[in-house]
Amino acid sequence: MKVIGFICEHAGLPAAVLAGERGMQYSPDVLLVRLPCSGRVDVVHLLRAFRDGADAVFLAACLEKNCHHLYGNLEARKRVEQAKRILDDLGLDGRRVELFNLASNQAFKFRDAAEEMVRRVEQIGPNPLGVKK
Amino acid sequence: MSARGRMGVVICAWAGGSPGKLGVHSLAEQARTLDQVGPVEIIDRICSPVGQEKLGALFRSGEADRFVIVACSAFSKETLFRELARASGINPYMVELADVREQSAYVHDPQKALEKAHLIMEMAVARSRLAQEAPVQVRQSRSKRALIIGDGACALIAAKHLREQGIEVALVTEGSGFRIPDRLAKQREAFERDIDLLSHDPGFVIHAQSRVIHLAGRLGDFSMSMSSGQSTQVVTCGAIVLACEALEGDSQTGPPGDVSELESVLAGKGVLPESIVVLAEAGQEWGADAGAFVRGMRAAMNFKMKRPKAKAYVISRDIVSPGKWESEQRMAQDLGIIFFRSNERPKMVDAKHWALKDQTLGDIVIEAEAAYTTRHPKYDPEGIARVLGVPVGPDGTPVTLEPRLRPEETMRRGIFLCSSSFEPSPMETIFTDALSVTSRVAEALLGHELLGGVVTRVDQEKCSACLTCVRSCPYSAPFIGDKGKAEIPIEDCQGCGICVSLCPSKAIDLYHYGDSQIGASVRVAVRGGAQ
Numbered sequence: 001m002k003v004i005g006f007i008c009e010h011a012g013l014p015a016a017v018l019a020g021e022r023g024m025q026y027s028p029d030v031l032l033v034r035l036p037c038s039g040r041v042d043v044v045h046l047l048r049a050f051r052d053g054a055d056a057v058f059l060a061a062c063l064e065k066n067c068h069h070l071y072g073n074l075e076a077r078k079r080v081e082q083a084k085r086i087l088d089d090l091g092l093d094g095r096r097v098e099l100f101n102l103a104s105n106q107a108f109k110f111r112d113a114a115e116e117m118v119r120r121v122e123q124i125g126p127n128p129l130g131v132k133k
Numbered sequence: 134m135s136a137r138g139r140m141g142v143v144i145c146a147w148a149g150g151s152p153g154k155l156g157v158h159s160l161a162e163q164a165r166t167l168d169q170v171g172p173v174e175i176i177d178r179i180c181s182p183v184g185q186e187k188l189g190a191l192f193r194s195g196e197a198d199r200f201v202i203v204a205c206s207a208f209s210k211e212t213l214f215r216e217l218a219r220a221s222g223i224n225p226y227m228v229e230l231a232d233v234r235e236q237s238a239y240v241h242d243p244q245k246a247l248e249k250a251h252l253i254m255e256m257a258v259a260r261s262r263l264a265q266e267a268p269v270q271v272r273q274s275r276s277k278r279a280l281i282i283g284d285g286a287c288a289l290i291a292a293k294h295l296r297e298q299g300i301e302v303a304l305v306t307e308g309s310g311f312r313i314p315d316r317l318a319k320q321r322e323a324f325e326r327d328i329d330l331l332s333h334d335p336g337f338v339i340h341a342q343s344r345v346i347h348l349a350g351r352l353g354d355f356s357m358s359m360s361s362g363q364s365t366q367v368v369t370c371g372a373i374v375l376a377c378e379a380l381e382g383d384s385q386t387g388p389p390g391d392v393s394e395l396e397s398v399l400a401g402k403g404v405l406p407e408s409i410v411v412l413a414e415a416g417q418e419w420g421a422d423a424g425a426f427v428r429g430m431r432a433a434m435n436f437k438m439k440r441p442k443a444k445a446y447v448i449s450r451d452i453v454s455p456g457k458w459e460s461e462q463r464m465a466q467d468l469g470i471i472f473f474r475s476n477e478r479p480k481m482v483d484a485k486h487w488a489l490k491d492q493t494l495g496d497i498v499i500e501a502e503a504a505y506t507t508r509h510p511k512y513d514p515e516g517i518a519r520v521l522g523v524p525v526g527p528d529g530t531p532v533t534l535e536p537r538l539r540p541e542e543t544m545r546r547g548i549f550l551c552s553s554s555f556e557p558s559p560m561e562t563i564f565t566d567a568l569s570v571t572s573r574v575a576e577a578l579l580g581h582e583l584l585g586g587v588v589t590r591v592d593q594e595k596c597s598a599c600l601t602c603v604r605s606c607p608y609s610a611p612f613i614g615d616k617g618k619a620e621i622p623i624e625d626c627q628g629c630g631i632c633v634s635l636c637p638s639k640a641i642d643l644y645h646y647g648d649s650q651i652g653a654s655v656r657v658a659v660r661g662g663a664q
Contacts, residue, residue, distance in 0.1 A: 002659045010535065017206040020235025028245040031252060031658040032236055036587055036646055040630030045651050052659040068534075069629035070607040079634065105537055 001029045001126065003056045003117045004049050008038040010068035012060030014104035019111050026114040038062070038099070039072025046083040046097055053130035056117040057083075059099045060110055066103070073101060093124050139171040140261055141197035142254070143188060145204035146177040149238040149246070156247050160203060160233075163251055167258050171197045180210045185217060192221035199227040199264055201257045203250075205234040208538065219269070219583070226267035226586050226645045231257035252661065256654040263653055267644035268623055270584040274353035278303060279574050280370040282345060282517060284311050285378020286324065287554035290567035291574075293327045296336055298575045303338045303368050305345055305359055314378070315396040316428065317560055340368070345520050348373075351624075352547025352577060371578045374570055375531060375543075376551035377517060389481075389504035392432050393557070399435045406443075406503035409436055410487055412479060413449035414508050415556060419478040421449045424558040425507040427458050430465050431559065432505065437468045446499055448473045448489055473497070507557065521548055530555045541570045546582075549573055587628030587645045593618040595640035602632035602641060 007013045013034055019026070035041060038061030049057045059080060061073040077099055084094030098117065102109035142164040149155025157175050164173045174191060178184045179202065192200070200223070202214055215225035233250035241249060279295050281288050284306035292302045313324045331337045340359060347358040353371045389412055398405055413421045413429030421429075426449055433445045447465075452474055454462040466472070479489035481504070488498050518524075518531040523543045525531055531550055534542040541549050549570045553562040591611075596618040602611040603619070610625035611632060619640070621632075630643045642648060 004655055004658055013206075014208070014535075014538065017208060017232070017235045020206065020232075020239040023239050025240055028237070028241040028249045031249070031256070033256070033651060033654050033658065034646075035630070035651070036643070037629035037631065040634055040643065040646060040651075042634040042648070044648070045655065048652055049655045049659065052656050054655070054659045069627065069631060072607070072629050072631050075605075075631055075634070104535060 003030045005032045006059045011062040015110035018107035024111040027118045030114045037069045037072035038076035055121040055127045056096045139197040141200045142173045145179045201229045203231045206232045224266040229257045229261040256657045259653040259657045260650045268585045274371040276371040278370040281374045283376035287551040288376040294571040305340045318400045372574045376554045389506040392505040408444040408501045410446040410501035412506040423453045429507045585623045588623045588626040592640045595638045
């Protein structure tokens with residue numbers, strides 16, 4: 001299983017680091033990609049991750065109305081909704097991609113987000129585009 | 134052999150949190166097999182002075198033009214490594230950090246952690262292969278003067294310490310000079326000494342009875358217009374500190390009175406009441422933070438010490454006394470102060486009785502001759518924040534950039550906050566706040582600022598001048614230039630990348646977080662390094 005977490009520099013990253021400092025356990029299949037802002041994410045990044053074989057992709061962004069770059073997280077929300085629709089159309093299941101709003105000190109929310117995506121993959125099954133091992 | 138495109142991989146021996154916890158030698162072996170990788174080194178604690186020397190030597194060796202540092206989370210040392218790279222003639226954004234500690238060693242069992250660390254390192258290597266030298270400019274602050282807005286204890290401490298660092302200080306206040314509130318009566322002597330010292334200091338200027346009306350410029354080069362009655366004048370400064378102490382005594386009158394009234398009585402101005410109730414609260418809603426709670430508790434304690442037989446109640450929704458204040462609360466309880474946790478703000482029954490709803494005991498009516506509240510006095514930092522162009526939160530005080538990591542900064546670079554000064558806080562918080570602001574201001578004024586780095590570049594060939602970037606930028610940085618194509622000045626770009634993902638022509642890319650770099654690290658993460 002491979003889960004990609006895009007983390008914004010102002011909420012997702014500090015929350016992930018804090019989760020690390022506190023030793024909060026989550027699946028080692030979750031790998032994090034740092035972004036300057038969740039608004040940096042392009043629907044292409046999300047879809048290419050699935051083409052490469054990721055089983056799920058999530059974004060950890062600032063709380064709404066609290067984005068460091070004012071509305072980057074709202075832009076990201078639109079991208080994620082768009083990706084969900086495309087995944088549904090492709091029959092890959094839109095639940096494989098999700099956006100989570102959290103604050104920089106909410107390490108537990110980050111851990112929950114990571115675990116939630118792992119649970120969803122267990123439910124939905126692996127990405128059919130994934131590389132056969 | 135030319136260093137162009139060659140990559141150095143530096144692994145911290147402590148990458149797992151302590152030596153031996155993570156197989157750093159296995160990481161190093163793996164790194165040596167990767168494409169483009171030249172020197173691979175394991176350094177014992179890269180961030181230590183010795184480690185930094187070794188890293189600097191590797192930067193200067195000319196064996197590589199880009200580096201991946203496999204260590205801990207970006208927060209702790211990223212700035213340090215970038216600064217070291219810059220000083221060693223390497224573009225600071227050619228340094229890539231791979232966090233294998235917080236993201237792996239701390240959270241997974243050793244075997245899995247090592248596997249994941251391999252992937253994290255390879256993701257960083259993949260990103261680094263595609264890294265391009267980001268434009269970086271170094272700018273020194275033009276003005277070495279700091280402007281403090283405020284006249285309370287926080288402003289005074291900040292002014293004193295900035296002067297000690299050799300920074301010129303100008304202070305703006307609507308009053309006539311420094312005012313030390315009665316609750317800090319214990320420190321009054323020390324404060325008065327400082328005020329005296331400053332008044333003889335040629336590097337310190339007070340603009341009394343003045344109001345800030347307009348701010349122009351940017352960090353290092355601000356010009357602040359202020360008005361004093363009929364005349365206006367402009368002061369240039371490099372950084373601004375917002376430390377407007379809450380104006381006590383301007384608060385609401387009548388029960389409950391402001392707790393500063395009690396503090397004045399305790400300082401010897403008036404007659405002590407027979408019994409008191411202190412409502413420890415802050416903000417508009419009923420509720421308290423540590424500052425308000427401790428302040429209310431201290432007032433009650435001082436009262437109880439003067440009148441041991443009298444009744445003293447402290448009512449709050451939140452009994453919060455973190456850290457060393459916990460023992461103080463214990464002392465307060467030993468003195469005989471009665472604490473109530475009420476879910477609702479107590480209501481006045483008559484002149485001497487207060488009704489409250491205790492969380493365990495239910496409805497209670499207590500008798501007290503005088504009632505006081507620690508509620509935020511009537512005061513408006515919002516107006517000043519608006520002049521400075523700093524966002525204001527729902528409670529009317531300026532918002533800090535990041536409450537946990539950068540509490541003294543605002544969204545506007547060069548404007549700093551003493552947030553504890555907006556509420557009547559205890560001495561300790563004021564002192565720490567003032568000192569941390571001092572150090573940030575000194576850093577901004579005496580050091581240098583790195584501009585650029587994570588900024589956009591526009592491929593003008595592809596640009597169709599559709600205005601998407603112009604409309605989507607939170608900072609209004611992009612504009613359509615003389616050539617009819619989008620331009621984004623690096624000093625205005627904040628590197629969020631919103632325009633990059635929106636641009637329909639894909640004419641914009643971001644240094645350090647390029648589309649290809651994001652794609653490459655995702656690919657490695659999913660498929661593993663060996664492709």
